[in-house]
Every structure is written in structure tokens, then in C-alpha cells.
Amino acid sequence: MIGDRARRIEDPVLLRGAGRFAADTVRSGELHMRVVRSPVAHGRIVKVDVSQALLLDGVVTAWTFDDIAELPAIGFRLTPRPELIPYRQPVLARREVRYVGEPVAVVFATSAYLAEDGAELVDVEIEPGQAHLQADTEPIPWIDAEQATWASNTGDQVAAQDSEATTFVEEYGDIDAAFAKADRLVKKGTHRVFTTEARIGRHTAVPMECRGLVASYDESDQLLVVDGAAKVPFWNREAIAAMVGLPPHRVVVRETHVGGGFGPRGELYPEDVLVTVAAMRLRRPIKWIEDRQEHLVATNHSRGQHHRIQALVRVEDGFIEAMDAEFFLDQGAYVRTHGATVASLTASMLPGPYVIPHFRARARVRLTHKTPAGTYRSPGRYEGTFARERLVDTIARELGLDPATVRRTNFIPADKMPFERPIQAMGTHLVHDSGDYALLLDKVSERFDFPGIRAEVEGRRAQGELVGFGFGYFVEKSGIGPFEGARVAVDGAGQVTISCGASSVGQGVDTVLAQVVADGLQISHEPIRVVRGRTDLFEYGRGAFATRLAVMAGSAAAIATEALAEKARRVAAHEFKVSFEEVELVEGGVEVRENRAQRLTLGEIAQLLEPMNAAAMKEEPGFSADGWFRTDHMTYPYGLHAAVVSIDRETGHLAIERFIVGYDVGRALNPTLVEGQITGGVAQGIGGAVYEEFLYSEDGTPLCTTFMDYLIPTVREMPDVEILLTEDAPSPLNPLGVKGAGEGGTTAVAAAIGSAVDDALRIPGAITSVPIRPLLLRRLVDQVSIP
Amino acid sequence: MKPSPFEYHRPESLEEALGMLARDPDESKVLAGGQSLVPMMNFRLASPTRLIDINRVPDLEGMSVSGDRLRVAARTRHIDVQRNELPGPLGELLREAAGHVGHLPIRTRGTFGGSIAHCDAASEWCQVAALLDAEMTVVSASRGERTIQAADFFQSIFTTSLELDEILVAVTLPVLGETWVTGIAEFARRAGDFGIVTATTALNIVEGVVAEARISLGGVHEIPFRSEAAETVLAGQAFTPELVVAAAEAAADEVDPPSDVHGDADYRRDLVRALLPRAVRSGMGAT
Numbered sequence A: 001m002i003g004d005r006a007r008r009i010e011d012p013v014l015l016r017g018a019g020r021f022a023a024d025t026v027r028s029g030e031l032h033m034r035v036v037r038s039p040v041a042h043g044r045i046v047k048v049d050v051s052q053a054l055l056l057d058g059v060v061t062a063w064t065f066d067d068i069a070e071l072p073a074i075g076f077r078l079t080p081r082p083e084l085i086p087y088r089q090p091v092l093a094r095r096e097v098r099y100v101g102e103p104v105a106v107v108f109a110t111s112a113y114l115a116e117d118g119a120e121l122v123d124v125e126i127e128p129g130q131a132h133l134q135a136d137t138e139p140i141p142w143i144d145a146e147q148a149t150w151a152s153n154t155g156d157q158v159a160a161q162d163s164e165a166t167t168f169v170e171e172y173g174d175i176d177a178a179f180a181k182a183d184r185l186v187k188k189g190t191h192r193v194f195t196t197e198a199r200i201g202r203h204t205a206v207p208m209e210c211r212g213l214v215a216s217y218d219e220s221d222q223l224l225v226v227d228g229a230a231k232v233p234f235w236n237r238e239a240i241a242a243m244v245g246l247p248p249h250r251v252v253v254r255e256t257h258v259g260g261g262f263g264p265r266g267e268l269y270p271e272d273v274l275v276t277v278a279a280m281r282l283r284r285p286i287k288w289i290e291d292r293q294e295h296l297v298a299t300n301h302s303r304g305q306h307h308r309i310q311a312l313v314r315v316e317d318g319f320i321e322a323m324d325a326e327f328f329l330d331q332g333a334y335v336r337t338h339g340a341t342v343a344s345l346t347a348s349m350l351p352g353p354y355v356i357p358h359f360r361a362r363a364r365v366r367l368t369h370k371t372p373a374g375t376y377r378s379p380g381r382y383e384g385t386f387a388r389e390r391l392v393d394t395i396a397r398e399l400g401l402d403p404a405t406v407r408r409t410n411f412i413p414a415d416k417m418p419f420e421r422p423i424q425a426m427g428t429h430l431v432h433d434s435g436d437y438a439l440l441l442d443k444v445s446e447r448f449d450f451p452g453i454r455a456e457v458e459g460r461r462a463q464g465e466l467v468g469f470g471f472g473y474f475v476e477k478s479g480i481g482p483f484e485g486a487r488v489a490v491d492g493a494g495q496v497t498i499s500c501g502a503s504s505v506g507q508g509v510d511t512v513l514a515q516v517v518a519d520g521l522q523i524s525h526e527p528i529r530v531v532r533g534r535t536d537l538f539e540y541g542r543g544a545f546a547t548r549l550a551v552m553a554g555s556a557a558a559i560a561t562e563a564l565a566e567k568a569r570r571v572a573a574h575e576f577k578v579s580f581e582e583v584e585l586v587e588g589g590v591e592v593r594e595n596r597a598q599r600l601t602l603g604e605i606a607q608l609l610e611p612m613n614a615a616a617m618k619e620e621p622g623f624s625a626d627g628w629f630r631t632d633h634m635t636y637p638y639g640l641h642a643a644v645v646s647i648d649r650e651t652g653h654l655a656i657e658r659f660i661v662g663y664d665v666g667r668a669l670n671p672t673l674v675e676g677q678i679t680g681g682v683a684q685g686i687g688g689a690v691y692e693e694f695l696y697s698e699d700g701t702p703l704c705t706t707f708m709d710y711l712i713p714t715v716r717e718m719p720d721v722e723i724l725l726t727e728d729a730p731s732p733l734n735p736l737g738v739k740g741a742g743e744g745g746t747t748a749v750a751a752a753i754g755s756a757v758d759d760a761l762r763i764p765g766a767i768t769s770v771p772i773r774p775l776l777l778r779r780l781v782d783q784v785s786i787p
Numbered sequence B: 001m002k003p004s005p006f007e008y009h010r011p012e013s014l015e016e017a018l019g020m021l022a023r024d025p026d027e028s029k030v031l032a033g034g035q036s037l038v039p040m041m042n043f044r045l046a047s048p049t050r051l052i053d054i055n056r057v058p059d060l061e062g063m064s065v066s067g068d069r070l071r072v073a074a075r076t077r078h079i080d081v082q083r084n085e086l087p088g089p090l091g092e093l094l095r096e097a098a099g100h101v102g103h104l105p106i107r108t109r110g111t112f113g114g115s116i117a118h119c120d121a122a123s124e125w126c127q128v129a130a131l132l133d134a135e136m137t138v139v140s141a142s143r144g145e146r147t148i149q150a151a152d153f154f155q156s157i158f159t160t161s162l163e164l165d166e167i168l169v170a171v172t173l174p175v176l177g178e179t180w181v182t183g184i185a186e187f188a189r190r191a192g193d194f195g196i197v198t199a200t201t202a203l204n205i206v207e208g209v210v211a212e213a214r215i216s217l218g219g220v221h222e223i224p225f226r227s228e229a230a231e232t233v234l235a236g237q238a239f240t241p242e243l244v245v246a247a248a249e250a251a252a253d254e255v256d257p258p259s260d261v262h263g264d265a266d267y268r269r270d271l272v273r274a275l276l277p278r279a280v281r282s283g284m285g286a287t
């Protein structure tokens, strides 16, 4: 069962169109919320007048900042560095607007149409200021002391702040000493210093379902019920409770179906606070469904980074002695719930699969007048992997070495696992738990015949085509703790329910949990019911992010199942008056080994555990067991992406002809779902590498606010993704040996395509930024000297 | 992305439709396939207060040949143009061009006349209309029917010489003889997007000599651009691949394209150089 290509138990409902997404929750008497957004990137609010909107039939009320002035700025969920606190976002713009799309007012009406009509009548007057759009130029004054003090909300005075929200260093070894020797080594000819730059365009996730939330206060139950949550319902319950002034047990947050998460979806945004506060104040159900145009300016952006790397490299074999990196992260206008997560992950994961004895990364998180940024699938790794792998390619080409050999030279050797890097990642010690990086490279190059691909590329080049092959290597991280729990219960009919704190953003977590439990109980996974994403039905859950659920919830479910199986055997032993050792669990029942006719099904065992009988057996009533899994470390899956590309000389069109992924997931609980994750991840990686970028005019007006100008790859642009899954390095950190599969499809896409394009053009280091547009390729083609 | 309030009317005849339009032309809009108008209303870029849905009006759909002209009724769906069985170079051009219009769901709803009336410079049908000097048949309640030449019809971006009280009922195109070679080549970042640049070509090649040349370019000007420079290079010359390249050069020099997020002016000129010969080649059965 574990490891089977089992069918998704989620799909019968979804395929029949019976799913319940945020907008499918309809409550009688509901009001629709529409947000009035700033049309300018930066300016002083002169006036926000809602009086005309209030005159419209159907508009119930409308608020500006003054109406919600008592609400604090939105807090951090992750990586809450204290210096970031003054940069937090108010629920509605306060005195100033800082990006196009910033909420300045909100209208509540009896229909979504009337709400939008009302929103159009809100008179917003803003005195425009200069828009600051570059994160890699010198910081400028950003917020005054009054705003900083207000946003900090500690009662203490806080000084004015500039646009560098934070800068910090992750380092190990002795980088200064290493570079102090550099001059001498370079003169001697044994070493060279390489300096590279890499830019990753600002883009983000565009889940098929935009954000949305429906909240209503149930007077009879004395409960605020919030539907349509995603990703982190438990954390959001605490945050919402604090914002609306209720104790957490009076707030129920429920995840319905979720049409894709990928990082941005499910975080606590201004809109979520407004919906829940309005439900309390107006005592009517409040519904907000984000539209696509809003999504593209209001939901977290991501990725915009500029890296500079200096590396001291041994000439003989390309060994990287030292890497000194600095990067600028374009945070946008505020620091949202992710705090410094992206910067922190970028810095700590930058060394990737390589030893690199001396390392330093300086992060600079800078504010700009753009939509605030947060995490997006493979945050920090997509960016860092592009920067690092571009460097490694440059080293190989400049030193005339084979790019695969240079990587092998630098890999952490398998016999050094677990390998500790003395730095932190997401607040944990970074320990590569297991891995054989060279083995995966061997296996992938054998399975897909890299030498054959190279030969074919050469042959086509000889015919005058611009074709290239390249790859990138990466290490991912997954399974962040600290805890996840699961309860497995069997009823008198023998039916199994798993309850847990996991969330599903559509990735198939129900199926995988059902498989784990079915495996332990030797039953079919299909009838199992999975209850998750509901704060009223489980006690704790950290959420669906950071590729953590297969590891965390999967392990908890395995532990719970084991406890349940033990209880089943105790009951059966008692019933048949034999010892515990004499019974075993076989296909959904417990049998006496020596006399198989003596068998109790799980349903019969549940019946025996009704309270009176259970007491006689000295068992707790009810047939259920809890399992909790705790870990202090993450697991580190790894992989390789390779691409064959061709370039049309005349138009600059880039065709991704082949895309290959090798990925070691430790143990694939369901290979089909792992492959699905990888394929979808590759599509998003291709988006960032080739198509997607939020561009701005000089005054900070976003130029990409519809799918006409923000291009996501479709099925027509997608190559078949060829995947080799391996299980060579099970994680020693959890009972299943599993590592995560959620992000490794995305991580090295830009790196691989950049490498393949360089190769096609035969201009080493030609690609230093993504997305790679046809316009750029058209210009580069003119520099190609080979006919 | 919800439209402003509007009245919805669904007339059952052309007279009724024209009468409704005449009542308040400034505030009214004709609704055909809705594939351009409805998104614009949802974005509130257009806020007509009266919609006159012509989908129930009889005799507005279908293609027919009469003499040497093909008549495409205004409400003919893109998909039906794509499935036309008209023999010869015109039928071929229409089939090929239709394949570039959006995606299947858009082609099953969007209409030929809607595209022409909408006047997007990148639209395939506007290109074809300009290329072949189409004639637009339009009617109003008060002034009856009139015919407008393509050269007078397309005025500027999203603007035609159609009066506010007029309905486009049909477009006619010349049925091209067998000596004509037609072609289209388009460059878009993704399948189904509007072309960044589109080239449509029609050459009448008689005994190896280009007797007449028509070149229309999309994405380089606010309306479809007939490249006189390229046509001049080609006309009267012996047809060779080099001649086509020279024509493409002339067209690239002649155009003054806009810059936007999809490409700047120089890049669009490069695309003209690339696509014009491809359009010609596609018509000759090669790509």
C-alpha cells in the first residue's frame, strides 16, 4: 500500500463537481465585501470619502482606516526578526499608500455587483510621491517615527526606518581568511576568483482558485465560523481570535477545498482580517472572493532577487574553497506574515549540495513601492539555485572542465552523511540527513542517456541549429517540525477515520495519509475518511507549507496506526484468552496465529470496546489511537533538472524540447502523486524561467495585471516532464524514511534552462537573469559567432 | 471584475435590433460572441448601460460565395470559419488564420464580425480584411445599408467608422484565383495569445512573376498595416526567396511599431523580418 500508485480518494468528489471551494459557501443574508485599492504606488492620503458609496441601494456600510484604527498591523507567522516589526502592514492604508493595490477602504453590500458599484463611488484623493522601485540601489528613508511606532505597537517610541528592513549574515568557516589568501593563490596560479551576478524576476503563484473567505458569527453556538481558509488554519485561528477579540475556542476556522496554494494562498492578509472583523461587527455573514486582477496586485509576490557571488576556486578541478555572496530581496511595500523567511532560506540553502568549506551570505531585505512579497514554492531555493548553479557552470566553462565533473568534485560525499553545516535553516540546525548526490547524477545520466543527448545536440548544431543541453543540481528541504499529530479511529462498522491537523491545498494529502494507515491495518485505503484542516475537529496543526505533511502528518499517522494495531491485538488476545504475542493483525482483522478461525474484524473489536466492556478489559473505551511525531530537524531531498532547448534565430523563441528531473525522495509513499507534484512544480519553474514577471512603469504602476500581460505557461508550452524517482537515501529522521515532494519540481528549473540556453548560444554566462525573454535571445543570437 | 449595471435586450429580428440601438446609441453596445466585450465590461473598461444581444437575429450567420466575392455573415463563429470548405487560396488563408484566434472555447463563441467591429490591431480577421480590401456591409434604422471599404473602416485602436447606431451584417472578401498564394505567420509567446507581430500575405504569381502583392502586418501599428514598401518591392518582379527577404527588409524599415511588455519596437521589426517570409512560405506549402 505504501509506495503504491494508489488512486486519489479526493477525486470522486472533485471530478463530479461536488467540491466546496471558498466561493461555494453560501450563507443566507450574506454581505459581499469589495476592497477599494490604491491606484498609485506611493503617496499621501488626502481624503478617502465613502459617503457617495453609502448612498447606493444595497451598500450596508463602508470603512476607511479610521473605522478600524484600533486594529494593529498584521503579525508574523514565521521568521519574526524583531527589526522587521515596524514594517508590518496595516489592515487598511494609514496616512500613506505604498503600492498599487493597497487596500484603502472597504465596502459591504448585498451582492458582489453592488459592492463593486459602491467601491467605484469611494472618492480617494492621494497626493502622489516618488515611487522607489529598485531594491539594489542605496536604501532611502522609508517610514517616519510615527508610523514605525504605530506599526511596532509596543508602547515604545521607534525611530524612523529606511528601506532596508533587515540585513543579516549566514556564515561558517572563515571567509575573510580564505579571501585573504586569495591574491597569493591567484598569483601562484592554483586558484581563480569568479564573480557572478544573477537576477530572478518578481513573479508569484497564481493558483487556479483565487483567495476567498466567508465568515459568520453564530449567535446560538457563540462561535465565529470562518470558511475558505487554507494552508495554516490553526495559526490563523489564533491570529483572527486576537484581531476580533474572541478567545480562540470561540473561533472555528475550516478549510474547504483549496484550488492550489503554492505559498501565497492561506496566509493572513488584510482582507482576511476585514472579513472576520466585519462578521463580528455587522453580525451578518461576510463573503469576500478575490478576483484575478486583484490577485495579481494584492496577493504576495515573490522571487525578486539580485545576487552577487564571489568564489575562490581551485583551478585544477573546480573545487570551491570559499563563497561570499550578497543578495538583495525586493520585499515590496511591507513585511507580511513570512517575516524574513525567504531571505533566511535563500542564505542558508545557497551552498546546496556542495561542501564549500568557507561560506558567507549577506541578505539585504529592501522595501520598494510594489506589492509585498512572501514565499512561493521553493522559496529562496529557486533563486539561490539559479545563482549558484550559474556560478558552477561559469567555473566549468572558464576552466575548461566538464560541468558534471565540477559538480562531483564539490558534492558532499555520501560517506560524510549526515553532514552538518553550522548554520540555521528555518530556525533549525542545517544537517543534510542523508544523500548520495553523485549516485543520483550517475543514475539520471544513465537512464536518460546524457552522452546520447550531447551527441544529438552536437549533430543538430552541425546542421546550424541553436540547440543546447544543460542541467542544475539542487538540495531541497522538507518536513519542518516541530510537531504533527493524528488520530485513527475505527467504528463498529469497521470504518476508519483519520483526524489530524494537516491541511490540503489540493496536493493529495488525504490519499497519502489513508495509504499510510491502510498499510498499517492491511486494508483498502479508498473508504477511509480523512478529517483535516478544521480547528474544531483536532487540537493542533502547523499547516501545509514547506513540504512538510508527508513527513510530519504521515509519520504521525504511522505512529497512531501502530498504537491502534496494538490495542486491537490486546483486545483480541483478551477475547480469545491467548497472549498478546499469539495474535497478529492480518488484513483488517486480528487472528490467533495457531488457529486462524479465531479472528476478530476491526469492526468487531470496536464493538467490544464499548464503554462497559472496555472497562472489563481494562481498556479505554473506544477504538482509536493518537500518534504524535516530533522532530527538530528537517529532511533534505535532492535532485537534478536537465533541459534540452532550441532557439529560433529569427524570433528568439525558446523551445524547451525536453525536461528531465531526477529526484531522491527517500521513500515515495505514492509515486504518482510525487510525479504529479514534480510536473506541476516544473510548470511553475518554467513560468519563472521563461514567462512570468511583474513589470512596473517608472511611476510604480504595475504593467502585468491580467493574464494578457502576466503570462503563465499552459499545457501547450509544457514539455513532457521525464522523471526518475529514486529512494536511495531514506531519511533516518522519521519512521517512514520519507522526504518531501512538494517543491523539488520547481527548484532548479531556471538553473537548468539558463544552462541549456548558454550551451545553445555557446556564450558562457550569457544568461544572468530570468525570465529569459525572446527579445533577449534575439539580441544574444546576433553575438553568436558559430554559424 | 463584475460589470456595472446594464439593461439586457435580446431582439428577434434585425429591424428590432436596429430600432433598439437607435433609441440610445451612445449608451448601447451590440453583443455578439462577447469574447472581447464581456471581459472589458468585467474590467469596467467598458460600461455600456444597454446591451443589444444579436444572437437571436436571423440570417447573421454563415458563409456564401456569390460571383467573385465570399460573404461572411457577421455572426459567423471563428470555429465555423476555421471549418470552411471553400476551395482555393482564400479558403486556406481563412482556415489557417482562424487556427491562430485564441483557444477553442473562444473560437466557438467569438464571431468574425465581432472581431472586425472590435478593431484590435493584432486580430487575425482585421489583418485579413485589410489584406484583401474587404468590404463591410453595415445597416442602421434611419439610413439603411451602406458599404465601407477596409481602408476606410479601420480608424485607430478599437475605433472604426461604424456609427454608433449601425450594425455590421456582413463582410465580403474577393475569392482569389488559383494563381494566388496566401499565407499567415504569427509570433506569440504562448499558443492562443494575440500575436506580438502577425504577417499576412497574398501574392498573385503568374508565370513566376509577382503580378500583385498584398502584405498586411499586425502588432506594428494601431490598426492593421498594409506595407506599401514591401508590396512595391514585390510587385512586377520575378518571384524569388531573396525578393521576399528584400520585401521583409523594406517592411521592417517602413513600420514604426509600439513598445510594450511583450517587446520593444526594434524587436517587432525583427519579427517583421522573420515572419513576412514565413507567411509567404506557409502559403507555398512549406514552413
Ligand SMILES: Cc1cc2nc3c(=O)[nH]c(=O)nc-3n(C[C@H](O)[C@H](O)[C@H](O)COP(=O)(O)OP(=O)(O)OC[C@H]3O[C@@H](n4cnc5c(N)ncnc54)[C@H](O)[C@@H]3O)c2cc1C
Residues within 6 Å of the ligand: B029, B030, B031, B032, B033, B034, B035, B036, B037, B038, B039, B074, B075, B100, B101, B102, B103, B106, B109, B110, B111, B112, B113, B114, B115, B117, B118, B122, B123, B124, B125, B162, B166, B167, B168, B169, B192, B193, B194, B195
Ligand atoms: C483569451 C482570449 C484570447 C483571444 N485571442 C484572440 C486572438 O488571438 N486573435 C483575435 O483576433 N481575437 C482573440 N480574442 C478575441 C476574440 O476573437 C473575440 O471573439 C473578438 O475579438 C470579438 O468578437 P465577439 O463576437 O466575441 O464580439 P463581442 O465581444 O461581442 O463584441 C466586441 C465589440 O464588437 C462590437 N460588435 C460585435 N458584433 C458587432 C456587429 N455585428 N455590429 C456592430 N458591432 C458589433 C461589440 O459591440 C463590441 O464593441 C481573444 C479573446 C480571448 C478572451
